[in-house]
Amino acid sequence: MKNDRLILVSNDDGIFSNGIKALAEVASEFGEVAVVAPDRQQSAVGHSITINEPLRAVPFKLESGLMGSAINGTPADCIKLAHDQLLDRKPDLVLSGINHGSNAGINIIYSGTVSAATEGTILGYPSIAVSCVEFGEDADLTGCMEAARRAISFVFKNGLPAGITLNVNAPAGPFRGIKWTKQADTRYTDEFEPRVDPHNRPYYWITGRLEILDQGEDLDVNVLNTGYASITPIQYDLTAYRVFKEMSKIDI
């Protein structure tokens, strides 16, 4: 069974990141691994796709042993191209990560990591995004790898409903457990740092602080703050079912 499985692995930090190597390692415990990932840093590109330039898939093999196809495109491009052109059979699972930086709360919207997994879901594959809360490239990914392992085991045992992606986040360091969570309502404040260039022209660096707008022990950001890993079922169907019934009663 294990050897029959094909697992597609991508990310948004590019093929040289430690995170994708760690995730490919975990994936290899469950089946054959195909890495199709951006050839450069693509964080915070969200679900963008490349439409005005050709995409190229360049085979690579790194000193670390990681090998696959490097794409001059976005994370969503990688999954679409792998599905349509590069893989010789359908993957049983799509994994994205391990991202260097949290994809909890509103980060989900901006995330290239989550979008690669979402694209997998759109194409009909069970898909999981995995992120480490600590941004640093040298973060200890042990706990994130175990969280990924748990999520992958869950999916192979239970399957995933159509249209649902799993979003996994974990703190750096050892694994302390994983909890089901909801996406916290958050937003960034104090977003830009204004500076002046040598020609006296202003420029701006995006920075920002994550503000938590709701409360609850089952929110992704709060569970992560207690040291646990977080797993959230998310969906790309953006219809607001919460208000649809009431709103659609009103004549327009």
Ligand code: MN
């Ligand atoms: Mn990233």
